[in-house]
Structure formats: structure tokens, C-alpha cells
Amino acid sequence: MLELKNLGVKKDGTAILQNLNFIAGESDFHVVMGPNGSGKSTLARTLAGHPEYTDYEGSIEFKNRDLSDLNPDERLIEGLMMGFQYPPRIKGVNIKRFLTKVLEKVDGAEGPETKEEKIKSATGELGFSEDLLSRNINDGLSGGERKRLELLQARLIEPEVLILDEPDSGVDVDSLELISDQINHLHDQGTTIILITHYGSLLEEIDLEDARVHLFKDGNIVTSGKADLAGEVDEKGFNQIYEECGCN
Numbered sequence: 001m002l003e004l005k006n007l008g009v010k011k012d013g014t015a016i017l018q019n020l021n022f023i024a025g026e027s028d029f030h031v032v033m034g035p036n037g038s039g040k041s042t043l044a045r046t047l048a049g050h051p052e053y054t055d056y057e058g059s060i061e062f063k064n065r066d067l068s069d070l071n072p073d074e075r076l077i078e079g080l081m082m083g084f085q086y087p088p089r090i091k092g093v094n095i096k097r098f099l100t101k102v103l104e105k106v107d108g109a110e111g112p113e114t115k116e117e118k119i120k121s122a123t124g125e126l127g128f129s130e131d132l133l134s135r136n137i138n139d140g141l142s143g144g145e146r147k148r149l150e151l152l153q154a155r156l157i158e159p160e161v162l163i164l165d166e167p168d169s170g171v172d173v174d175s176l177e178l179i180s181d182q183i184n185h186l187h188d189q190g191t192t193i194i195l196i197t198h199y200g201s202l203l204e205e206i207d208l209e210d211a212r213v214h215l216f217k218d219g220n221i222v223t224s225g226k227a228d229l230a231g232e233v234d235e236k237g238f239n240q241i242y243e244e245c246g247c248n
């Protein structure tokens, strides 16, 4: 479904991602972990088609189609969505109008009442009151609320592949539960999840039975394993694991 071949990204002459090979199939669950600065967000932005990361080496294929000529909104309509590590505030863009437009793009013909119902129900599921809908995107929203709004969008869009960049950073315990519930729900519905995270607390809430955990170092995956690898990271830290696997 999503295949990266020898992906390389440079910034200011320095390689941030290099020779990265990765495949995600239908309904897969991938967890990407790695120290600060190892390139995780760069990977997410490159996949999403962020304009600062369009100049890459190697290839990104989604559903057997090269993605290089698709901009971020075209990628979203194709079924590839990213949730930001730091969701930006967008002045003057009303949340309800925005969500309605997004649904028009991805769901097409269904009537306005159905869209309104879907939006209201997802708003409640993510722990927001309906007042949220009259506000502007991320304007005055806390870090945790911004992350929940990303998951609300994912819930409505139901993408085929969802890349989440640290949906747990800056999030309190209650929000964490709402977020993990949505991740589990989307995965149960068949969405392929690529979850970038630092810490185990989110992973404890997530059904990782079939997950693959990948550890990043200097812009590449240096080792992969099952869910217990995430537990090992919590216990030992990255450096010790990299020493033990000879990944340094």
C-alpha cells in the first residue's frame, strides 16, 4: 500500500533521512520511535507532501502510484493523511466550515444533514462540546485540544493510511484516552496506522498485537521488532538498545 525505496532527504546539505526502506500494507500498525532529531517528523512531513520536503531522493509509492507529483490535499483525497506534531493555528478558518469542506472532498455526494450529524458525533467522541465548531482552527486551543482536533479530522476522513506525529505530546491522561480510543477505532476500521511516539504511556492504551515497532537513528530505521520492543525502549532507553544490537 505504502512503499518507500531508498528515501533520502537533505536540508542545508545535511542528510536527514537516508536510504530509508519501508513498507506498510493494508490495515498494518507501525510504531516509529527514536531519539529527538533522528528524523521522525521529517519522514511524516515528506510523506504528507509538506512543501519544504518535496526534494527527496528515492521513491514514495502509495497504492502503486508515485506520490511525487501530488500535493498534500491530493494525497489526502487519495487516502493518505498526516496529523502534525505541532498543529498550526489557522486564523479565519472556522472549524465547522473547514470540516464540512473536508467531508465534501472525501465523501462527495452525501447530503448536508448527514455531514452535520457526522461532525457533531465525532466532536462529542473526541470530548469537545459543540461550541468548538464555531471557533477557528486551533485558535486558543491547548496543545492537547489541538491533538484531539487532529484525531477528530481523521475520524471523519477515515483515511487509508494515517501518519500521526507524536499525538501524545503535551496531552493529559484524559485526552490520551480519547486519542488512543480513536487510533484503535480507526485501525479496527481498516486504516493503516503509522504512529510516531516517544513514550510508552500511549502505547499501553493501544492494541499492539500485530504491530511492528521500528527504531530510528540518524534518519534511518536501524532495528524493528514486535510490540515488546517499545517496552524495551521505555526500560533501557535508545542508546543501550542500539549498543546491544550493534546499531551504533
Ligand code: ADP
Pocket: 011, 012, 016, 034, 035, 036, 037, 038, 039, 040, 041, 042, 043, 052
Ligand atoms: P524528530 O522528529 O525525530 O525529532 P526531525 O525530523 O524534526 O526529528 O529533525 C531531524 C533533524 O533534521 C534535526 O536535526 C532537525 O534540526 C533537522 N531538520 C528538520 N527539518 C529541517 C529543515 N527544514 N531545515 C533544516 N534542518 C531541518
Ligand code: MG
Pocket: 040, 041, 042, 085, 165
Ligand atoms: Mg518530531
